[in-house]
Amino acid sequence: VRERSRRRILEEIERSDGAERTAMKEESDVTLQSSQCEDFQSASERTRQALKELASRWGEEKCSLSEAGYKWSREVGFGYVLPTEAMTCRPISLSLPREDMSASYSSRTPVKQHQGLIVAPSPPCGFGLFATCKLSKGEVLGEYTGEIRNYRIWCDEIKARKVAARGSEASSPFVIEELYAAWAGSGPAMAGVVIDAFAAGNAARFINCSCRPSCTFRNFGMGSENHSRLEVVALRDIEPWEQLSVDYGWYHDPDTLIEVQAQAVAAYAEDILQLQALKDLLQPSAEASSSTARAAAGGSEAVEMLAEALVEARGRPPPIRAAPVSFLRRFLDVEQVISYIQCGKSFAAAESYRQIPDPVWPVYEVVGAQRVGIACRCGMDPSLNSGGRCAGIIGRPMQAAHSGKDGPAPVTSYHAGSLFG
Ligand SMILES: [Zn+2]
Ligand SMILES: [Zn+2]
Known part of the structure:
Protein backbone atom coordinates (compact mmCIF):
# COMPACT_ATOMS: atom_id res chain seq x y z
CA VAL A 1 0.00 0.00 0.00
CA GLY A 249 6.28 16.91 -1.53
CA TRP A 250 6.36 14.14 1.10
CA TYR A 251 3.43 15.56 3.07
CA HIS A 252 1.14 14.60 0.18
CA ASP A 253 2.02 10.92 0.37
CA PRO A 254 -0.97 9.49 2.31
CA ASP A 255 1.02 6.75 4.05
CA THR A 256 3.82 9.07 5.04
CA LEU A 257 1.25 11.49 6.45
CA ILE A 258 -0.39 8.74 8.50
CA GLU A 259 3.01 7.96 10.00
CA VAL A 260 3.61 11.62 10.80
CA GLN A 261 0.27 11.74 12.62
CA ALA A 262 0.96 8.50 14.51
CA GLN A 263 4.36 9.80 15.59
CA ALA A 264 2.74 13.07 16.70
CA VAL A 265 0.36 11.09 18.94
CA ALA A 266 3.27 9.08 20.36
CA ALA A 267 5.33 12.19 21.10
CA TYR A 268 2.32 13.90 22.72
CA ALA A 269 1.71 10.83 24.90
CA GLU A 270 5.33 10.83 26.07
CA ASP A 271 5.04 14.49 27.09
CA ILE A 272 1.60 14.38 28.64
CA LEU A 273 2.48 14.57 32.34
CA GLN A 274 4.72 17.55 31.79
CA LEU A 275 2.10 19.22 29.60
CA GLN A 276 -0.40 18.85 32.44
CA ALA A 277 2.13 20.45 34.82
CA LEU A 278 2.48 23.54 32.61
CA LYS A 279 -0.45 25.19 34.40
CA ASP A 280 1.74 25.63 37.50
CA LEU A 281 3.84 28.06 35.51
CA LEU A 282 0.83 30.37 35.28
CA GLN A 283 0.42 30.57 39.09
CA PRO A 284 1.30 34.07 40.35
CA SER A 285 3.61 32.57 42.96
CA ALA A 286 5.61 30.53 40.50
CA GLU A 287 9.16 31.64 40.33
CA ALA A 288 10.28 31.72 36.77
CA SER A 289 13.61 30.02 36.47
CA SER A 290 13.20 27.30 39.06
CA SER A 291 9.69 26.35 38.00
CA THR A 292 10.58 26.34 34.31
CA ALA A 293 13.47 24.11 35.12
CA ARG A 294 11.18 21.81 37.11
CA ALA A 295 8.47 21.76 34.46
CA ALA A 296 10.86 20.95 31.67
CA ALA A 297 13.27 18.71 33.59
CA GLY A 298 14.23 15.78 31.43
CA GLY A 299 11.50 16.79 29.01
CA SER A 300 11.38 16.83 25.25
CA GLU A 301 12.37 19.77 23.12
CA ALA A 302 8.66 20.56 22.76
CA VAL A 303 8.03 20.65 26.51
CA GLU A 304 11.11 22.75 27.17
CA MET A 305 10.06 25.21 24.47
CA LEU A 306 6.50 25.40 25.82
CA ALA A 307 7.64 26.05 29.39
CA GLU A 308 9.98 28.78 28.28
CA ALA A 309 7.37 30.42 26.08
CA LEU A 310 4.82 30.48 28.93
CA VAL A 311 7.29 32.07 31.35
CA GLU A 312 8.27 34.69 28.81
CA ALA A 313 4.67 35.45 27.93
CA ARG A 314 3.90 36.15 31.60
CA GLY A 315 6.57 38.86 31.51
CA ARG A 316 8.96 37.12 33.83
CA PRO A 317 12.64 37.17 33.05
CA PRO A 318 13.30 34.07 30.97
CA PRO A 319 15.74 31.52 32.32
CA ILE A 320 19.26 31.68 30.98
CA ARG A 321 19.29 29.87 27.70
CA ALA A 322 22.04 27.41 26.87
CA ALA A 323 20.85 26.70 23.32
CA PRO A 324 19.32 28.87 20.57
CA VAL A 325 15.51 29.23 20.52
CA SER A 326 13.92 25.97 19.39
CA PHE A 327 12.71 25.81 15.80
CA LEU A 328 9.43 24.48 17.24
CA ARG A 329 8.74 27.90 18.73
CA ARG A 330 7.63 29.00 15.23
CA PHE A 331 4.65 26.67 15.43
CA LEU A 332 3.34 27.87 18.77
CA ASP A 333 0.84 30.62 19.46
CA VAL A 334 1.55 30.97 23.19
CA GLU A 335 -1.54 33.08 23.87
CA GLN A 336 -3.67 30.18 22.65
CA VAL A 337 -2.01 27.86 25.17
CA ILE A 338 -2.51 30.37 27.98
CA SER A 339 -6.21 30.85 27.30
CA TYR A 340 -6.63 27.09 26.89
CA ILE A 341 -5.16 26.50 30.36
CA GLN A 342 -6.99 29.45 31.91
CA CYS A 343 -10.29 28.15 30.60
CA GLY A 344 -9.62 25.09 32.72
CA LYS A 345 -9.03 22.78 29.79
CA SER A 346 -6.46 20.08 30.25
CA PHE A 347 -4.04 18.07 28.19
CA ALA A 348 -5.91 14.78 28.11
CA ALA A 349 -4.75 11.55 26.55
CA ALA A 350 -5.17 11.47 22.76
CA GLU A 351 -6.04 8.32 20.88
CA SER A 352 -5.78 9.96 17.50
CA TYR A 353 -4.05 13.05 16.20
CA ARG A 354 -7.42 14.80 16.03
CA GLN A 355 -7.59 14.68 19.84
CA ILE A 356 -4.28 16.45 20.34
CA PRO A 357 -5.41 19.87 21.64
CA ASP A 358 -5.38 22.53 18.93
CA PRO A 359 -3.00 24.93 20.73
CA VAL A 360 -0.17 22.37 20.69
CA TRP A 361 -1.15 20.39 17.58
CA PRO A 362 1.07 22.28 15.07
CA VAL A 363 4.06 21.71 17.36
CA TYR A 364 3.44 17.98 17.71
CA GLU A 365 2.75 17.55 14.00
CA VAL A 366 6.21 18.97 13.25
CA VAL A 367 7.71 16.75 15.97
CA GLY A 368 6.00 13.78 14.29
CA ALA A 369 7.57 14.72 10.93
CA GLN A 370 10.93 15.00 12.65
CA ARG A 371 10.55 11.45 13.95
CA VAL A 372 9.58 10.16 10.51
CA GLY A 373 12.49 11.93 8.87
CA ILE A 374 10.67 14.47 6.70
CA ALA A 375 11.16 17.63 8.78
CA CYS A 376 11.91 20.78 6.79
CA ARG A 377 14.19 23.49 8.15
CA CYS A 378 14.42 25.66 5.05
CA GLY A 379 13.19 28.64 7.03
CA MET A 380 16.37 28.61 9.11
CA ASP A 381 18.54 28.88 6.02
CA PRO A 382 18.16 32.27 4.30
CA SER A 383 20.06 30.99 1.25
CA LEU A 384 17.31 28.42 0.75
CA ASN A 385 14.27 30.47 1.73
CA SER A 386 14.84 34.21 2.06
CA GLY A 387 11.36 34.91 3.45
CA GLY A 388 11.90 32.39 6.25
CA ARG A 389 8.35 31.04 6.02
CA CYS A 390 8.64 27.30 6.55
CA ALA A 391 5.93 24.77 7.40
CA GLY A 392 8.47 22.50 9.15
CA ILE A 393 7.40 19.45 7.10
CA ILE A 394 8.55 18.69 3.55
CA GLY A 395 5.75 19.53 1.11
CA ARG A 396 3.34 20.88 3.74
CA PRO A 397 1.33 24.00 2.97
CA MET A 398 1.76 26.76 5.56
CA GLN A 399 -0.16 26.18 8.81
CA ALA A 400 -2.19 29.35 8.18
CA ALA A 401 -3.50 27.82 4.95
CA HIS A 402 -4.03 24.28 6.19
CA SER A 403 -4.57 23.07 9.78
CA GLY A 404 -3.65 19.46 9.13
CA LYS A 405 -6.83 18.34 10.86
CA ASP A 406 -9.53 19.20 8.32
CA GLY A 407 -9.25 17.06 5.23
CA PRO A 408 -6.46 16.58 2.75
CA ALA A 409 -3.93 19.28 2.00
CA PRO A 410 -4.27 21.23 -1.22
CA VAL A 411 -1.76 19.93 -3.76
CA THR A 412 -0.95 23.40 -5.05
CA SER A 413 2.19 23.64 -2.95
CA TYR A 414 4.14 21.98 -5.76
CA HIS A 415 3.86 25.16 -7.74
CA ALA A 416 6.22 27.79 -6.54
CA GLY A 417 4.41 30.93 -5.62
CA SER A 418 0.87 29.58 -5.84
CA LEU A 419 0.25 29.33 -2.12
CA PHE A 420 3.13 31.35 -0.79
CA GLY A 421 2.92 34.29 -3.14
ZN1 LIG B 1 16.55 20.01 3.86
ZN1 LIG C 1 10.57 24.52 4.93
Whole structure:
Protein backbone atom coordinates (compact mmCIF):
# COMPACT_ATOMS: atom_id res chain seq x y z
CA VAL A 1 0.00 0.00 0.00
CA ARG A 2 2.76 2.37 0.94
CA GLU A 3 4.50 1.75 -2.34
CA ARG A 4 1.36 2.38 -4.34
CA SER A 5 0.68 5.68 -2.71
CA ARG A 6 4.27 6.78 -2.90
CA ARG A 7 4.06 6.04 -6.59
CA ARG A 8 0.89 8.08 -6.81
CA ILE A 9 2.52 11.10 -5.28
CA LEU A 10 5.56 10.86 -7.49
CA GLU A 11 3.27 10.68 -10.50
CA GLU A 12 1.35 13.66 -9.26
CA ILE A 13 4.51 15.71 -9.01
CA GLU A 14 5.34 14.65 -12.55
CA ARG A 15 1.92 15.76 -13.81
CA SER A 16 2.01 19.12 -12.11
CA ASP A 17 5.44 19.74 -13.59
CA GLY A 18 4.09 18.91 -17.04
CA ALA A 19 1.41 21.56 -16.64
CA GLU A 20 4.03 24.18 -15.93
CA ARG A 21 5.84 23.23 -19.05
CA THR A 22 3.89 25.33 -21.53
CA ALA A 23 4.47 28.42 -19.44
CA MET A 24 8.24 28.00 -19.53
CA LYS A 25 10.43 30.02 -21.84
CA GLU A 26 13.13 28.38 -23.88
CA GLU A 27 16.58 28.01 -22.43
CA SER A 28 18.49 31.27 -22.64
CA ASP A 29 22.12 31.35 -23.57
CA VAL A 30 24.55 31.92 -20.77
CA THR A 31 28.16 32.41 -21.63
CA LEU A 32 30.32 31.70 -18.66
CA GLN A 33 33.87 30.65 -18.24
CA SER A 34 34.07 27.04 -19.34
CA SER A 35 35.87 24.50 -17.21
CA GLN A 36 36.74 22.30 -20.14
CA CYS A 37 40.37 23.25 -20.82
CA GLU A 38 41.18 24.66 -17.42
CA ASP A 39 43.74 22.94 -15.16
CA PHE A 40 43.16 22.00 -11.53
CA GLN A 41 45.01 25.05 -10.17
CA SER A 42 42.94 27.69 -11.92
CA ALA A 43 39.67 25.77 -11.53
CA SER A 44 40.15 25.54 -7.77
CA GLU A 45 41.23 29.19 -7.58
CA ARG A 46 37.96 30.15 -9.31
CA THR A 47 36.03 27.79 -7.03
CA ARG A 48 37.71 29.27 -3.92
CA GLN A 49 36.67 32.76 -5.02
CA ALA A 50 33.06 31.68 -5.42
CA LEU A 51 33.07 29.83 -2.08
CA LYS A 52 34.40 33.01 -0.47
CA GLU A 53 31.53 35.00 -1.98
CA LEU A 54 29.06 32.47 -0.59
CA ALA A 55 30.74 32.51 2.83
CA SER A 56 30.53 36.30 3.02
CA ARG A 57 26.77 36.04 2.55
CA TRP A 58 25.77 32.88 4.37
CA GLY A 59 28.60 32.26 6.82
CA GLU A 60 31.89 30.44 6.72
CA GLU A 61 31.85 26.65 6.40
CA LYS A 62 34.92 24.54 5.90
CA CYS A 63 35.38 22.34 2.85
CA SER A 64 38.40 21.27 0.85
CA LEU A 65 39.21 21.11 -2.85
CA SER A 66 41.25 18.33 -4.38
CA GLU A 67 42.31 16.89 -7.73
CA ALA A 68 39.71 14.13 -7.19
CA GLY A 69 36.87 16.66 -6.92
CA TYR A 70 38.20 18.42 -10.02
CA LYS A 71 38.05 15.12 -11.93
CA TRP A 72 34.55 14.45 -10.62
CA SER A 73 33.37 17.80 -11.98
CA ARG A 74 35.10 17.26 -15.36
CA GLU A 75 33.35 13.93 -15.67
CA VAL A 76 29.88 15.52 -15.47
CA GLY A 77 30.73 18.85 -17.13
CA PHE A 78 30.25 20.76 -13.87
CA GLY A 79 31.65 24.31 -13.86
CA TYR A 80 33.32 24.33 -10.41
CA VAL A 81 35.44 21.89 -8.43
CA LEU A 82 33.28 19.61 -6.25
CA PRO A 83 34.33 19.86 -2.58
CA THR A 84 36.11 16.69 -1.49
CA GLU A 85 33.65 16.12 1.36
CA ALA A 86 30.75 16.07 -1.14
CA MET A 87 32.23 13.21 -3.18
CA THR A 88 29.77 10.59 -1.99
CA CYS A 89 28.64 9.24 -5.35
CA ARG A 90 30.06 8.20 -8.68
CA PRO A 91 29.89 10.97 -11.33
CA ILE A 92 27.72 10.16 -14.37
CA SER A 93 26.66 12.64 -17.05
CA LEU A 94 23.99 10.29 -18.44
CA SER A 95 21.70 8.09 -16.39
CA LEU A 96 22.72 4.47 -16.06
CA PRO A 97 20.17 1.85 -17.15
CA ARG A 98 19.73 -1.06 -14.73
CA GLU A 99 17.51 -4.15 -14.78
CA ASP A 100 15.23 -4.24 -17.84
CA MET A 101 15.66 -0.60 -18.79
CA SER A 102 17.91 -0.70 -21.82
CA ALA A 103 16.73 1.06 -24.96
CA SER A 104 14.68 3.59 -23.12
CA TYR A 105 15.31 7.11 -24.31
CA SER A 106 14.51 8.82 -27.56
CA SER A 107 17.95 10.43 -27.39
CA ARG A 108 21.16 9.96 -25.41
CA THR A 109 22.54 13.45 -25.91
CA PRO A 110 23.61 14.88 -22.54
CA VAL A 111 21.83 18.03 -21.36
CA LYS A 112 24.19 20.99 -21.23
CA GLN A 113 25.17 21.53 -17.61
CA HIS A 114 24.74 25.19 -16.63
CA GLN A 115 28.22 26.53 -15.84
CA GLY A 116 27.07 29.03 -13.23
CA LEU A 117 26.29 26.50 -10.48
CA ILE A 118 28.48 25.48 -7.54
CA VAL A 119 28.21 22.85 -4.82
CA ALA A 120 28.92 24.33 -1.38
CA PRO A 121 28.29 23.47 2.29
CA SER A 122 24.71 24.04 3.47
CA PRO A 123 24.33 22.95 7.08
CA PRO A 124 22.32 21.13 8.35
CA CYS A 125 21.60 19.53 4.97
CA GLY A 126 25.24 18.75 4.17
CA PHE A 127 25.83 20.32 0.78
CA GLY A 128 23.63 22.36 -1.52
CA LEU A 129 23.65 23.66 -5.09
CA PHE A 130 24.07 27.44 -5.43
CA ALA A 131 23.87 29.96 -8.29
CA THR A 132 26.93 32.10 -8.97
CA CYS A 133 25.10 34.24 -11.53
CA LYS A 134 21.56 35.33 -12.25
CA LEU A 135 19.34 32.53 -13.59
CA SER A 136 16.12 33.22 -15.48
CA LYS A 137 12.72 31.68 -15.02
CA GLY A 138 12.31 28.70 -17.34
CA GLU A 139 16.03 28.18 -17.82
CA VAL A 140 17.22 24.56 -18.05
CA LEU A 141 20.07 24.12 -15.58
CA GLY A 142 21.11 20.53 -16.26
CA GLU A 143 19.88 16.97 -16.00
CA TYR A 144 19.05 14.93 -12.90
CA THR A 145 21.10 11.80 -13.54
CA GLY A 146 21.25 8.55 -11.62
CA GLU A 147 20.64 4.85 -11.95
CA ILE A 148 17.45 4.04 -13.87
CA ARG A 149 15.71 1.56 -11.60
CA ASN A 150 12.64 -0.65 -11.72
CA TYR A 151 10.56 0.91 -8.94
CA ARG A 152 9.39 -2.42 -7.48
CA ILE A 153 12.89 -3.82 -7.22
CA TRP A 154 14.17 -0.55 -5.83
CA CYS A 155 11.47 -0.58 -3.09
CA ASP A 156 12.37 -4.14 -2.15
CA GLU A 157 16.00 -3.15 -1.79
CA ILE A 158 15.13 -0.22 0.47
CA LYS A 159 12.97 -2.51 2.59
CA ALA A 160 15.81 -5.03 2.83
CA ARG A 161 18.18 -2.28 3.96
CA LYS A 162 15.78 -1.30 6.73
CA VAL A 163 15.37 -4.88 7.86
CA ALA A 164 19.16 -5.30 7.90
CA ALA A 165 19.68 -2.08 9.85
CA ARG A 166 16.76 -2.29 12.32
CA GLY A 167 15.45 -5.78 12.17
CA SER A 168 12.01 -4.51 11.12
CA GLU A 169 10.18 -3.55 7.95
CA ALA A 170 8.85 -0.36 9.52
CA SER A 171 9.08 2.29 6.85
CA SER A 172 9.85 5.21 9.14
CA PRO A 173 12.21 6.81 9.68
CA PHE A 174 13.38 7.09 6.13
CA VAL A 175 16.91 5.98 5.37
CA ILE A 176 19.38 8.14 3.47
CA GLU A 177 19.43 5.71 0.52
CA GLU A 178 15.80 6.45 -0.37
CA LEU A 179 16.05 10.23 -0.48
CA TYR A 180 17.62 10.52 -3.94
CA ALA A 181 15.01 8.78 -6.09
CA ALA A 182 12.90 10.77 -8.56
CA TRP A 183 9.90 9.44 -10.49
CA ALA A 184 10.56 8.96 -14.23
CA GLY A 185 7.42 7.24 -15.56
CA SER A 186 5.40 4.04 -15.49
CA GLY A 187 8.05 2.08 -17.40
CA PRO A 188 7.89 -1.29 -19.11
CA ALA A 189 5.41 -3.67 -17.41
CA MET A 190 3.98 -0.63 -15.54
CA ALA A 191 6.19 -1.38 -12.55
CA GLY A 192 7.32 2.22 -12.34
CA VAL A 193 10.75 3.72 -12.93
CA VAL A 194 12.81 5.95 -10.65
CA ILE A 195 16.09 7.71 -11.28
CA ASP A 196 18.13 7.06 -8.16
CA ALA A 197 21.08 9.41 -7.61
CA PHE A 198 22.20 7.93 -4.30
CA ALA A 199 25.19 5.91 -5.56
CA ALA A 200 25.73 7.57 -8.94
CA GLY A 201 24.66 10.96 -10.22
CA ASN A 202 25.67 14.53 -10.91
CA ALA A 203 25.38 17.92 -9.21
CA ALA A 204 21.56 17.94 -9.37
CA ARG A 205 21.50 15.43 -6.49
CA PHE A 206 22.69 18.20 -4.15
CA ILE A 207 19.52 20.27 -4.55
CA ASN A 208 17.85 20.61 -1.13
CA CYS A 209 14.20 20.94 -0.25
CA SER A 210 12.37 24.19 0.39
CA CYS A 211 8.83 25.25 1.29
CA ARG A 212 9.34 27.85 -1.41
CA PRO A 213 11.14 26.00 -4.18
CA SER A 214 13.01 27.84 -6.94
CA CYS A 215 13.33 24.83 -9.27
CA THR A 216 11.55 21.71 -10.40
CA PHE A 217 12.42 18.46 -12.20
CA ARG A 218 10.76 18.29 -15.61
CA ASN A 219 10.29 15.19 -17.78
CA PHE A 220 11.65 15.03 -21.30
CA GLY A 221 12.91 12.45 -23.81
CA MET A 222 10.21 9.83 -23.19
CA GLY A 223 11.34 6.67 -24.98
CA SER A 224 9.79 3.39 -26.08
CA GLU A 225 9.96 1.96 -22.55
CA ASN A 226 7.64 4.58 -21.10
CA HIS A 227 9.99 6.49 -18.87
CA SER A 228 11.70 9.77 -19.34
CA ARG A 229 14.73 11.81 -18.38
CA LEU A 230 14.54 14.70 -15.92
CA GLU A 231 15.88 18.18 -16.42
CA VAL A 232 16.28 20.81 -13.72
CA VAL A 233 14.29 23.94 -14.57
CA ALA A 234 14.17 27.32 -12.78
CA LEU A 235 10.60 28.13 -11.66
CA ARG A 236 11.45 31.80 -11.20
CA ASP A 237 14.35 34.20 -11.60
CA ILE A 238 17.15 33.23 -9.23
CA GLU A 239 19.63 35.75 -7.85
CA PRO A 240 23.40 35.15 -7.72
CA TRP A 241 24.46 33.22 -4.56
CA GLU A 242 20.95 31.93 -3.86
CA GLN A 243 20.70 28.23 -3.12
CA LEU A 244 18.59 26.20 -5.58
CA SER A 245 15.70 24.19 -4.14
CA VAL A 246 12.82 21.90 -5.06
CA ASP A 247 9.74 20.73 -3.17
CA TYR A 248 9.93 16.99 -2.59
CA GLY A 249 6.28 16.91 -1.53
CA TRP A 250 6.36 14.14 1.10
CA TYR A 251 3.43 15.56 3.07
CA HIS A 252 1.14 14.60 0.18
CA ASP A 253 2.02 10.92 0.37
CA PRO A 254 -0.97 9.49 2.31
CA ASP A 255 1.02 6.75 4.05
CA THR A 256 3.82 9.07 5.04
CA LEU A 257 1.25 11.49 6.45
CA ILE A 258 -0.39 8.74 8.50
CA GLU A 259 3.01 7.96 10.00
CA VAL A 260 3.61 11.62 10.80
CA GLN A 261 0.27 11.74 12.62
CA ALA A 262 0.96 8.50 14.51
CA GLN A 263 4.36 9.80 15.59
CA ALA A 264 2.74 13.07 16.70
CA VAL A 265 0.36 11.09 18.94
CA ALA A 266 3.27 9.08 20.36
CA ALA A 267 5.33 12.19 21.10
CA TYR A 268 2.32 13.90 22.72
CA ALA A 269 1.71 10.83 24.90
CA GLU A 270 5.33 10.83 26.07
CA ASP A 271 5.04 14.49 27.09
CA ILE A 272 1.60 14.38 28.64
CA LEU A 273 2.48 14.57 32.34
CA GLN A 274 4.72 17.55 31.79
CA LEU A 275 2.10 19.22 29.60
CA GLN A 276 -0.40 18.85 32.44
CA ALA A 277 2.13 20.45 34.82
CA LEU A 278 2.48 23.54 32.61
CA LYS A 279 -0.45 25.19 34.40
CA ASP A 280 1.74 25.63 37.50
CA LEU A 281 3.84 28.06 35.51
CA LEU A 282 0.83 30.37 35.28
CA GLN A 283 0.42 30.57 39.09
CA PRO A 284 1.30 34.07 40.35
CA SER A 285 3.61 32.57 42.96
CA ALA A 286 5.61 30.53 40.50
CA GLU A 287 9.16 31.64 40.33
CA ALA A 288 10.28 31.72 36.77
CA SER A 289 13.61 30.02 36.47
CA SER A 290 13.20 27.30 39.06
CA SER A 291 9.69 26.35 38.00
CA THR A 292 10.58 26.34 34.31
CA ALA A 293 13.47 24.11 35.12
CA ARG A 294 11.18 21.81 37.11
CA ALA A 295 8.47 21.76 34.46
CA ALA A 296 10.86 20.95 31.67
CA ALA A 297 13.27 18.71 33.59
CA GLY A 298 14.23 15.78 31.43
CA GLY A 299 11.50 16.79 29.01
CA SER A 300 11.38 16.83 25.25
CA GLU A 301 12.37 19.77 23.12
CA ALA A 302 8.66 20.56 22.76
CA VAL A 303 8.03 20.65 26.51
CA GLU A 304 11.11 22.75 27.17
CA MET A 305 10.06 25.21 24.47
CA LEU A 306 6.50 25.40 25.82
CA ALA A 307 7.64 26.05 29.39
CA GLU A 308 9.98 28.78 28.28
CA ALA A 309 7.37 30.42 26.08
CA LEU A 310 4.82 30.48 28.93
CA VAL A 311 7.29 32.07 31.35
CA GLU A 312 8.27 34.69 28.81
CA ALA A 313 4.67 35.45 27.93
CA ARG A 314 3.90 36.15 31.60
CA GLY A 315 6.57 38.86 31.51
CA ARG A 316 8.96 37.12 33.83
CA PRO A 317 12.64 37.17 33.05
CA PRO A 318 13.30 34.07 30.97
CA PRO A 319 15.74 31.52 32.32
CA ILE A 320 19.26 31.68 30.98
CA ARG A 321 19.29 29.87 27.70
CA ALA A 322 22.04 27.41 26.87
CA ALA A 323 20.85 26.70 23.32
CA PRO A 324 19.32 28.87 20.57
CA VAL A 325 15.51 29.23 20.52
CA SER A 326 13.92 25.97 19.39
CA PHE A 327 12.71 25.81 15.80
CA LEU A 328 9.43 24.48 17.24
CA ARG A 329 8.74 27.90 18.73
CA ARG A 330 7.63 29.00 15.23
CA PHE A 331 4.65 26.67 15.43
CA LEU A 332 3.34 27.87 18.77
CA ASP A 333 0.84 30.62 19.46
CA VAL A 334 1.55 30.97 23.19
CA GLU A 335 -1.54 33.08 23.87
CA GLN A 336 -3.67 30.18 22.65
CA VAL A 337 -2.01 27.86 25.17
CA ILE A 338 -2.51 30.37 27.98
CA SER A 339 -6.21 30.85 27.30
CA TYR A 340 -6.63 27.09 26.89
CA ILE A 341 -5.16 26.50 30.36
CA GLN A 342 -6.99 29.45 31.91
CA CYS A 343 -10.29 28.15 30.60
CA GLY A 344 -9.62 25.09 32.72
CA LYS A 345 -9.03 22.78 29.79
CA SER A 346 -6.46 20.08 30.25
CA PHE A 347 -4.04 18.07 28.19
CA ALA A 348 -5.91 14.78 28.11
CA ALA A 349 -4.75 11.55 26.55
CA ALA A 350 -5.17 11.47 22.76
CA GLU A 351 -6.04 8.32 20.88
CA SER A 352 -5.78 9.96 17.50
CA TYR A 353 -4.05 13.05 16.20
CA ARG A 354 -7.42 14.80 16.03
CA GLN A 355 -7.59 14.68 19.84
CA ILE A 356 -4.28 16.45 20.34
CA PRO A 357 -5.41 19.87 21.64
CA ASP A 358 -5.38 22.53 18.93
CA PRO A 359 -3.00 24.93 20.73
CA VAL A 360 -0.17 22.37 20.69
CA TRP A 361 -1.15 20.39 17.58
CA PRO A 362 1.07 22.28 15.07
CA VAL A 363 4.06 21.71 17.36
CA TYR A 364 3.44 17.98 17.71
CA GLU A 365 2.75 17.55 14.00
CA VAL A 366 6.21 18.97 13.25
CA VAL A 367 7.71 16.75 15.97
CA GLY A 368 6.00 13.78 14.29
CA ALA A 369 7.57 14.72 10.93
CA GLN A 370 10.93 15.00 12.65
CA ARG A 371 10.55 11.45 13.95
CA VAL A 372 9.58 10.16 10.51
CA GLY A 373 12.49 11.93 8.87
CA ILE A 374 10.67 14.47 6.70
CA ALA A 375 11.16 17.63 8.78
CA CYS A 376 11.91 20.78 6.79
CA ARG A 377 14.19 23.49 8.15
CA CYS A 378 14.42 25.66 5.05
CA GLY A 379 13.19 28.64 7.03
CA MET A 380 16.37 28.61 9.11
CA ASP A 381 18.54 28.88 6.02
CA PRO A 382 18.16 32.27 4.30
CA SER A 383 20.06 30.99 1.25
CA LEU A 384 17.31 28.42 0.75
CA ASN A 385 14.27 30.47 1.73
CA SER A 386 14.84 34.21 2.06
CA GLY A 387 11.36 34.91 3.45
CA GLY A 388 11.90 32.39 6.25
CA ARG A 389 8.35 31.04 6.02
CA CYS A 390 8.64 27.30 6.55
CA ALA A 391 5.93 24.77 7.40
CA GLY A 392 8.47 22.50 9.15
CA ILE A 393 7.40 19.45 7.10
CA ILE A 394 8.55 18.69 3.55
CA GLY A 395 5.75 19.53 1.11
CA ARG A 396 3.34 20.88 3.74
CA PRO A 397 1.33 24.00 2.97
CA MET A 398 1.76 26.76 5.56
CA GLN A 399 -0.16 26.18 8.81
CA ALA A 400 -2.19 29.35 8.18
CA ALA A 401 -3.50 27.82 4.95
CA HIS A 402 -4.03 24.28 6.19
CA SER A 403 -4.57 23.07 9.78
CA GLY A 404 -3.65 19.46 9.13
CA LYS A 405 -6.83 18.34 10.86
CA ASP A 406 -9.53 19.20 8.32
CA GLY A 407 -9.25 17.06 5.23
CA PRO A 408 -6.46 16.58 2.75
CA ALA A 409 -3.93 19.28 2.00
CA PRO A 410 -4.27 21.23 -1.22
CA VAL A 411 -1.76 19.93 -3.76
CA THR A 412 -0.95 23.40 -5.05
CA SER A 413 2.19 23.64 -2.95
CA TYR A 414 4.14 21.98 -5.76
CA HIS A 415 3.86 25.16 -7.74
CA ALA A 416 6.22 27.79 -6.54
CA GLY A 417 4.41 30.93 -5.62
CA SER A 418 0.87 29.58 -5.84
CA LEU A 419 0.25 29.33 -2.12
CA PHE A 420 3.13 31.35 -0.79
CA GLY A 421 2.92 34.29 -3.14
ZN1 LIG B 1 16.55 20.01 3.86
ZN1 LIG C 1 10.57 24.52 4.93
